[in-house]
Amino acid sequence: LSKIPMPVNFNEPLSFLQRLCEVELEYSDILNRAARCEDSLEQLALVAAFTVSTYSSTAYRSGKPFNPMLGETYEFDRTADLGWRSVCEQVSHHPPASAMHAESDSWQYWQDYSMTSKFRGKYLQVLPKGMAHLVFRGSLNHYTCSKVTTTVHNIIVGKLWVDQSGEATIINHNTGETCHLKYFPYSYFSTDLPRKVTGVVYDANKEARYHISGTWDNCIEYKKVLSTLAPGGPGVVGKTPSTNVGPSQVAWQKNEVNSGHDTRYGFCELACALNEPEVGVAPTDSRHRPDQRLMEEGNFESANVVKVKLEDAQRARRRQLEARIAELESSGKSDEAGEARYKPRWFEAVNDPLTGMAMHKYRGGYWESKASGEWAADILDLWSAGKESRD
Numbered sequence: 001l002s003k004i005p006m007p008v009n010f011n012e013p014l015s016f017l018q019r020l021c022e023v024e025l026e027y028s029d030i031l032n033r034a035a036r037c038e039d040s041l042e043q044l045a046l047v048a049a050f051t052v053s054t055y056s057s058t059a060y061r062s063g064k065p066f067n068p069m070l071g072e073t074y075e076f077d078r079t080a081d082l083g084w085r086s087v088c089e090q091v092s093h094h095p096p097a098s099a100m101h102a103e104s105d106s107w108q109y110w111q112d113y114s115m116t117s118k119f120r121g122k123y124l125q126v127l128p129k130g131m132a133h134l135v136f137r138g139s140l141n142h143y144t145c146s147k148v149t150t151t152v153h154n155i156i157v158g159k160l161w162v163d164q165s166g167e168a169t170i171i172n173h174n175t176g177e178t179c180h181l182k183y184f185p186y187s188y189f190s191t192d193l194p195r196k197v198t199g200v201v202y203d204a205n206k207e208a209r210y211h212i213s214g215t216w217d218n219c220i221e222y223k224k225v226l227s228t229l230a231p232g233g234p235g236v237v238g239k240t241p242s243t244n245v246g247p248s249q250v251a252w253q254k255n256e257v258n259s260g261h262d263t264r265y266g267f268c269e270l271a272c273a274l275n276e277p278e279v280g281v282a283p284t285d286s287r288h289r290p291d292q293r294l295m296e297e298g299n300f301e302s303a304n305v306v307k308v309k310l311e312d313a314q315r316a317r318r319r320q321l322e323a324r325i326a327e328l329e330s331s332g333k334s335d336e337a338g339e340a341r342y343k344p345r346w347f348e349a350v351n352d353p354l355t356g357m358a359m360h361k362y363r364g365g366y367w368e369s370k371a372s373g374e375w376a377a378d379i380l381d382l383w384s385a386g387k388e389s390r391d
Helices: 016-025 029-035 040-053 269-273 290-296 300-330 334-340 366-372 384-390
Strands: 011-015 064-066 073-078 084-092 097-104 107-119 123-129 132-136 142-145 149-153 161-172 178-183 196-202 208-215 219-229 242-245 249-253 347-351 358-362
Touching (some): 011 290, 016 084, 016 097, 029 040, 029 132, 040 178, 040 208, 040 219, 290 384
Antiparallel strands (some): 149 161, 196 208
C-alpha cells in the first residue's frame, strides 16, 4: 500500500518513517538485555525475540502511514529516557526505500527497507527486501536479520487484518552461530496456536543450543538445550533426535495496550509521542508535514487538499531533475549527469560486504548539524507547497 496514493481517510497520522522507527525500536530493552549477555548463543536467542517483536503491533493495527516524500527525514532522540536515538531518511521514491540508523551506548542498529508487493484479489502480500544489521559495541558481535512476508487480508471487502508468514534467518558473523525462525501462516483448519513462531539457535557446528517458541503478537520464550539424544538411542522414539531442555525464560512480552487505544488508531505509548513538535529537527522532518498535522487535528478535508499539493510539488521536482539530466546527457556531459542524479543527504549507497547486497548506510553528520543548528542551504524544501493551505 505504500506505493498507492490514497486519501488521508485511509491513513494514520504518521509517516512511514515514524512507523519504521516505532516498530523497530519499541522493544529496544531486549537489545539492552542482550548486550549484557556473556553467552553469545543466549544473546542470539534474545536478538531473535527482538526481531519477532517488530511485528507485534500489526496484529491490531492496520492503518496506512503517509508515504514519505523523497528526501523526507525523521529523527527520534530518546537518549535521556530510553538510551537511544534514531534517524531515518526516504532514500528512493520509485521504488520506495527507507534507510534507518539507530544507536545507543551498547549497540548500533541499521537497515535499508524496501519491498515488492503482490495483489492477489482478496489480499495483498508485502515481500521485504534487504537485511537489518545489529552490532553490539562490547562484544562486537555483528548480526544480520532477514524479514518475513506480511499479508494484508480483506483488501476489498471486510475488516483488514494482517498476518506474518515465512522463514527468517539471523546470523552472528563473528561466531558463525545462526538462528532459524518459522512464522506459521494462519489457517482456518489448523489446530495450531494462531500467529505461532518457532525457532532454533545453532552453534557454529550446527548443533541445536536453544529452542524458541511463542507468538509474534504476544510473547516469545526460549529454552536451553541441555542434551541431545541420538535417534535409536535409549528412550528415543522415531528417527529424529530428542532433546532435553531447561526451563522456559521469557525473552519478550508485549506491552499492555493503552486504554482507549482503539480511538487513537491503535497507537502504543511510543507511537503517541512520535509526532510531537520538537524544536531543532531538520527542515525535512516528518513532524513538519502539514497534511499529516492537519489530519492529526481532525481536519481531513484540508489535509487531502494539502496532500495533493505536496505530491504535485514532488512530481515537479522530479521532472525538473530529469530534464536537467537529459540536457547534460544530450550535451555529452555524462559525468556531470551522473553527479546531478538525486543522492540522499544522510545515507550513502554502498555494497554490503557481509551480504553482497546494495543498501544505504548512514554517512554521519545529522546529529552534528542539529547540535550546531546549521542545515545546508540546499536542503530540500518539501513542505512550502502546503503551508499556504494550512495557514
